[in-house]
Amino acid sequence: MDEWLEQQWTDAELERMREFVISMHETPGIGWQSLYRAMQAELWREPELATAQLARLGIRQAPAAEAARRWRERHVPIGEGALQGLLGRRMTILDAEYPPLLQRIPQPPWVLYAVGRMELLERPCLAVVGTRGPTAYGRQAAAKLSRELAAAGFAIVSGMARGIDGLSHEAALDAGGATIAVLGTPVDTAYPPDNRALYRRLCREGLVLSEFPIGTPVKPGMFPQRNRIIAGLSLGTIVIEAAAASGSLITADQALDMNREVFAVPGPIHSPKSIGCNALIRDGRAKLADSSETIARDFSHLQPAKPQASALPEEPQLSADEQFIYMLLRDEPRSADELFEASGLAFGLLQTVLINLCLKRKIELHHGSIYMAL
Known part of the structure; x- marks a missing residue:
């Protein structure tokens, strides 16, 4: 693979190879190995493909026929509009920005x-x-x-x-x-x-x-x-x-x-x-x-x-009560009842503190009414 990628190709050859890779890759039934064999055989040089050429590479009849048709007709993929709507793009292994x-x-x-x-x-x-x-x-x-x-x-x-x-x-x-x-x-x-x-x-x-x-x-x-x-x-x-x-x-x-x-x-x-x-x-x-x-x-x-x-988001400021409850939850996740017993805060005040800590994204409420520090 490395030797093939490191060869020197003209810009025209690279563009044609890129079109071939996309066409074959987007044909249902054409897998990685099939496309690799097609590239090794340099079928991208062919202006038209015959089904038999692809079949000789071990590609099944139906996907071989579809791949040949798409290459011959320069098929526009069904998802092209959706990709453009997302402001998305294709990147092939031949492109400079490929990682x-x-x-x-x-x-x-x-x-x-x-x-x-x-x-x-x-x-x-x-x-x-x-x-x-x-x-x-x-x-x-x-x-x-x-x-x-x-x-x-x-x-x-x-x-x-x-x-x-x-x-x-x-x-x-x-x-x-x-x-x-x-x-x-x-x-x-x-x-x-x-x-x-x-x-x-x-x-x-x-x-x-x-x-x-x-x-x-x-x-x-x-x-x-x-x-x-x-x-x-x-x-x-x-x-x-x-x-x-x-x-x-x-x-x-x-x-x-x-x-x-x-x-x-x-x-x-x-x-x-x-x-x-x-x-x-x-x-x-x-x-x-x-x-x-x-x-x-x-x-x-x-x-x-x-x-x-x-x-970077600013670290939210915590009141003394909020800091106290947050430190308790840093030790281990706890339920509201456990926090009530451990903190000694009035239950109404504790509920207010818990809501504020959730809003400040310092803690999360999980299944079973368990609070956990983030």
Whole structure:
């Protein structure tokens, strides 16, 4: 792959190759290997393709016929209008802005569809992955590490799933920093649906990427495929709360295969959600991630562009009562009744304090009426 990409091509050849890559990639039934064989055979030089030419490369009859037709007719993709409506763009592996780190992975995506701030791809990236159902401890770890690493100038990469993914994106954005979401759906599809607000914010303030053409029917197998892109964009992958069979461990394995750094946040020995992370550390496959400074130290040779001071939100001022309750919740999540007993505040005053802390985004209310510090 590297030898082919490093060859010297004329501008006209590159443009024709780019058109061919997009046409083939967007043809249903044409996979990565089929397109690779077609490029190796230099079929992009052909003004027209015969179905038989593609069939000889091992491509099934129906997709071969459709790919030949699209190349002959210079087919305009169905999703072209939707992509333009999102102010999105295509980026092929032949384009100068294609991330160099991603270009080096096994089976890099031929085409990426992007919506948002393309310049974020120039930042040093760190992936944050983990469970879709984090504990209070996991939520705190994801928010704290992502916020601090984003403020230090790293772009936080994740998959916009529920749980650790979404928390990491939000924390990076709230820090005025950079974050990139790699979707397991086309870029016009917000999944899961309850992350629509986050998706819209990522399109405005961050960057949304996908290798799937608009119009591709969403299938469960598409989500694991994007994990290699999350790992491939990133200098390192941070795993926060992963059970023994977690998909996050697949992302960690892929990062290791790519010779990238892997970090794991240790968890309680009795927590099933920490089995995977603890095993990564125990087996020497991941470094202990106990702070953002520990992680950033491994990349001290880089000089990430930190967010401008004006872009960082001002820390809200807390009253004495608010600070007291906040410190109690920093120790551990508690219910309103537990806070009432521990604080000695009048119940009405306590409710006012809790509402103010939620509005100031210092704490969150979770299922079971449990409050947790952010």
